[in-house]
């Protein structure tokens with residue numbers, strides 16, 4: 190049986206290839222590479238799915254002690270992150286009939302997987318007691334659906350800023366490949382709402398898990414606090430948009446800021462701040 | 474009218490306008506986000522020496538003054554949360570006053586001319602006459618919209634319909650949920666407690682040390698730890714399971730018995746008992762019995778202080794033993810599984826009586842784990858005891874338990890549910906009104922579909938288009954049948 194991590198390494202390159210083709214299609218304004226990129230994205234997503242399932246199966250094959258749903262450490266969550274970015278991007282591509290986004294989204298998925306391969310903990314390890322909980326699985330899945338929606342929203346926001354620059358330069362001349370600003374703006378809003386809902390559910394399922402495992406649903410641990418900071422930034426974005434009618438540039442900037450907070454919550458906290466949340470050390 | 478009454482309405486008014494302003498909301502939200510960062514950079518609730526070492530004494534003074542060492546419970550952070558709550562409540566009251574009538578309107582009015590002039594309206598032409606479509610359209614629309622009404626116009630009819638008026642309440646649910654969450658947190662911190670207790674296997678405890686103050690707190694029941702086991706995965710580094718078998722007793726009566734592991738605590742009377750840590754207890758002798766039968770042979774060693782010679786003898790409880798070199802007579806009296814010496818735990822021990830050659834009587838404690846213990850007596854002979862044939866004891870552990878009472882947790886969970894439901898409604902549902910007007914014209918029948926939605930206008934436009942297409946098909950299909 191092929192090892193899951195081999196498949197996932199190959200998938201990393203496939204996402205990368207898709208990203209390059211999307212970029213070529215965008216820069217040279219050609220349809221063909223874009224269509225090819227879509228096909229390749231599907232292949233990457235399929236490979237990513239197979240990699241995850243294979244890892245799941247392999248963990249059980251290594252013995253019942255090892256068996257677990259593959260959402261339990263940094264490596265596994267990054268692989269899932271790439272998968273959710275892939276899924277959300279493809280849904281957006283089909284629904285809004287635009288490929289330009291792929292030039293940012295596919296490289297993000299590729300980066301997530303590349304970063305995963307740098308993780309020292311890519312071997313399948315049996316779960317420590319604190320991680321044996323269905324709430325944890327719900328927590329990881331919902332958080333990453335939220336993160337991935339924010340990642341795609343981030344891609345849209347970058348496009349928006351690029352676009353508004355270009356629009357300033359060449360009053361709408363031949364910009365067929367970037368969707369109209371209103372669409373990008375609307376897309377950011379939809380994605381942020383989707384991401385916000387899942388981040389909310391993710392924080393809540395995390396709290397319920399924490400109540401069971403660590404006795405308290407909220408203990409102001411740096412990871413928790415940073416997820417709250419992220420949540421607050423997006424809540425502010427939604428209020429600006431819904432109540433003050435902010436559009437476009439300012440929303441795009443807030444969305445980028447929000448995604449930076451997501452990245453810090455996910456990576457930064459582990460490296461720069463000390464806390465108990467480092468994938469569940471058994472405290473005391 | 475005096476000065477005061479003239480001025481104060483102005484103050485009250487501007488205070489109110491400040492409290493209901495959305496600017497306040499986003500400023501508070503972003504302030505909370507920014508300030509929260511502090512507590513993730515500076516560790517919270519550490520010992521003061523640690524701060525002084527890390528940041529210097531002056532910084533520590535500042536930290537302590539501003540409550541930065543426990544910032545999430547500081548007056549300014551809690552104050553900010555309070556402003557948020559007041560802001561939310563004030564806004565909700567303010568808004569509800571104006572939208573209440575809109576939300577609970579049972580018979581909405583449609584201004585047809587308004588819809589006819591909307592620039593996003595959709596027109597389609599079909600063949601069948603208007604009169605033929607009336608019942609058909611009414612049936613189709615009324616199945617999909619909660620409210621629907623047909624009105625006659627000069628050259629045909631119009632169906633007015635709407636749905637989702639209640640979804641305007643979603644935002645209040647979200648905001649209420651935040652108040653509920655904070656309330657639940659407050660209830661928990663005011664009326665709850667949490668503490669730690671370490672219980673050696675086979676022992677009981679009814680008093681915990683509170684985590685916040687370090688004070689002792691007596692529980693309304695007793696926890697007994699029957700057994701504790703820790704398992705490791707192969708390789709011995711990664712823990713696999715921590716398991717305590719606990720018995721809850723109240724006034725000596727057993728009330729509950731449960732094995733707890735991490736992620737599966739025990740609840741009794743709303744108080745949760747959580748597996749949190751463990752400790753291996755000190756033990757020097759390998760084979761220390763937990764129980765000793767009355768006739769079990771006991772191996773005694775006597776070391777004469779003068780000659781240094783060690784003698785061994787075997788005895789049972791109650792049987793007097795002559796000590797060599799004429800140093801007296803020892804009679805073992807009983808076995809004590811948990812002997813104490815000046816409140817220090819000695820573990821299992823034998824207690825006995827030593828009668829010296831001069832006839833002096835002394836009580837002696839012989840702990841099975843500490844062979845040198847009797848040397849402290851500074852007698853002429855040092856006695857040690859070891860039990861033979863006793864079942865070898867397994868390693869002994871103490872389980873570390875967190876005991877937590879949080880009466881606010883259900884309030885918090887209710888807030889969670891309310892927040893999720895509210896978000897779904899706010900983000901993905903909307904209040905939609907639709908007018909479908911059918912007008913007979915010279916050669917054909919015109920169907921106009923127009924509508925408005927309070928949210929997601931782009932998506933709603935697609936809905937209208939789909940609706941127009943479907944109605945046209947419906948009309949033509951009916952014509953074919955006829």
Ligand code: HEM
Pocket residue numbers: 424427428431432493494495498502557558560561564565568644647648651896899
């Ligand atoms: C959790 C996600 C949240 C969502 C989805 C949300 C949504 C909304 C929406 C849709 C509005 C517009 C209301 C309207 O048009 O009547 C609004 C207004 C407002 N929100 Fe939020 N909100 C959220 C969280 C918060 C939080 C955390 C606060 C904290 C204070 C807050 C405070 C406010 C205030 C004060 C208004 C103005 C209300 C008014 O004028 O009626 N919201 N919010």
